[in-house]
Amino acid sequence: EPEVTQTPSHQVTQMGQEVILRCVPISNHLYFYWYRQILGQKVEFLVSFYNNEISEKSEIFDDQFSVERPDGSNFTLKIRSTKLEDSAMYFCASGGAWGSTDTQYFGPGTRLTVL
Amino acid sequence: RKEVEQDPGPFNVPEGATVAFNCTYSNSASQSFFWYRQDCRKEPKLLMSVYSSGNEDGRFTAQLNRASQYISLLIRDSKLSDSATYLCVVNKADTGRRALTFGSGTRLQVQP
Numbered sequence: 001e002p003e004v005t006q007t008p009s010h011q012v013t014q015m016g017q018e019v020i021l022r023c024v025p026i027s028n029h030l031y032f033y034w035y036r037q038i039l040g041q042k043v044e045f046l047v048s049f050y051n052n053e054i055s056e057k058s059e060i061f062d063d064q065f066s067v068e069r070p071d072g073s074n075f076t077l078k079i080r081s082t083k084l085e086d087s088a089m090y091f092c093a094s095g096g097a098w099g100s101t102d103t104q105y106f107g108p109g110t111r112l113t114v115l
Numbered sequence: 116r117k118e119v120e121q122d123p124g125p126f127n128v129p130e131g132a133t134v135a136f137n138c139t140y141s142n143s144a145s146q147s148f149f150w151y152r153q154d155c156r157k158e159p160k161l162l163m164s165v166y167s168s169g170n171e172d173g174r175f176t177a178q179l180n181r182a183s184q185y186i187s188l189l190i191r192d193s194k195l196s197d198s199a200t201y202l203c204v205v206n207k208a209d210t211g212r213r214a215l216t217f218g219s220g221t222r223l224q225v226q227p
Binding site: 031033035041042043044045048055056058089091095103104105106107108109111 | 149156157158159160161164202207215217218219220
C-alpha cells in the first residue's frame, strides 16, 4: 500500500539555524500539506500546495516558512531562523485530485527539536 | 467556541465494552468529516470518513448530524488494540479549501 514518507525522523538544531524537512507524497496525489503538532497539543494546519503553488496557508505559516516541490517526488518545508517554539512534530500529508474526497494521508512525521 | 470540540477523556473501558465519542464543530459550512486515530507520538491515521447517512466499518459506526453540527463514533466490542487517541477532523470549509481542522482528541484506554 502506498504511503507518505518523511525524512529525517528526528532533527535537532540550534536556535537561529535553518532546517529543511523532506516528504515524499503518495505518487498519484496532487495535493500536499504540512501540519504540525506541538507536544500535548492538537494537530494544526500550516500550508497546502497544489499545481506548484501554495493554495492555502494558516497564520502560523509566516515568512519564516517556505515550501517547495523541487522535483517530481519531493515536497519540502524550510524553516528559517528556527525558534524554540518551533519544536514540534511536523507531518506531511497528501491527498487526491480535485473533485475527489478530502481524505488526506499522513506521513510518520519529523520530530524537530530546537535547542 | 472552539472550531472542533471533543471530550478529552480519558475513557477507561474493559475489553468487549461499547464506547461512544462525541464531537461538535462550529463552522456550519464545513463539508467533510473524518475520524482519525493517533497512537502516542505517531501520525494521525484515517479511521473512517463520516457521511450524513451514517456509516459502519466493522466494529466502528460513525454518525453526522449537520443540523446540530455533531459527529459521533461508536466502537463496539473494544479490543486492547483500540487504545489510542481518537481525533475528530473537519474540512476547513469553503469550496476548494482542503485544510483539515483537528479536535484535541479523546483518549481511549481499553483494559484487560
